[in-house]
Amino acid sequence: MATYTKLSIRATEEQGDILTAYLSDFPFESFDYSEEMLNAYIPQSQLAEYRDAIEEVLQDEGILDFFFEEIESQNWNAVWESNFQEVEVNGKVLIRAPFHAPRPNYNGLEIVIQPKMSFGTGHHATTRMMVEALLNSDLSGKRVLDMGSGTGVLAVVAAKLGAQSVFAVEIDDMAEESVRENIVLNGVAECVESVCGDASAIEGREFDIVLANINRNILLADMKAYTSTLSSGGELIMSGFLEEDIEILEQKARSLKMKYIGKLTCEEWRAVRYRKQ
DSSP states (O other): OOEEEEEEEEOOHHHHHHHHHHHTTTTOOEEEEETTEEEEEEEHHHHHHHHHHHHHHHHHTTOOOEEEEEEEHHHHHHHHHHHOOOEEETTTEEEEOTTSOOOTTOSSEEEEOOOSSOSOSSOSHHHHHHHHHHHTSOOTTOEEEEESOTTSHHHHHHHHTTOSEEEEEESSHHHHHHHHHHHHHTTOTTTEEEEEOOGGGGTTOOEEEEEEESOHHHHHHHHHHHHHTEEEEEEEEEEEEEGGGHHHHHHHHHHTTEEEEEEEEETTEEEEEEEEO
16 A cells, blocks of 8 residues: 655645645645645655755745655545535536536536546646636547646546547556546546656657646646647647746747747636647
């Protein structure tokens, strides 16, 4: 059984959002916030390698009230499920867990996500913005890449909105298992292919839309790989970063001949959209 360490940080909600962005550069697998406490979960096997750097980030931000606690993954899953609430995006997409009652008269898309230790249940602002971006896209017949798919929620939404095919790539094997489970739960397994891997998994493929809700450093490192797979006029939609990160992402996008289309804002987080020229 995998063992995790929970990093608990006393912080305001605004601080929690900023710290989540910074800590996403480390192999934390999930975050939650409640009662002025940000909790971040990292595999115990990876903590020793990154602990000093994590503590340095916290100290640089003036955070001194934090502590590490070992936690069994099955206990974390139980806690996560007990706190999991339905999420609705723009009145058009309802994201719920299997243990929530269905809404047979709901007029929008009803997405079922089994909550586990994977990012992307719909609760985080970045996921909600990515869903909103998909709602504002014409996906009919499009080939979509969901890079860093987490639970697969964006892949499921894209498929439900008419995508011809969706290729979901997730580097964490536990999260990728969650993707496979969720595409079956939502009846989209025929048009969604899920693989465990990194940006090398998309070499030689072509997409009309690339979704990447990750973090600034990975986006900067892999943006060339994403754009190289885009068809002419294809779109790249990214999130997982703050306003202060946009300028450096914009520079990288321009160097790859990507045209800025627009931006979404939710809380402290941002999403941007580019088109391949």
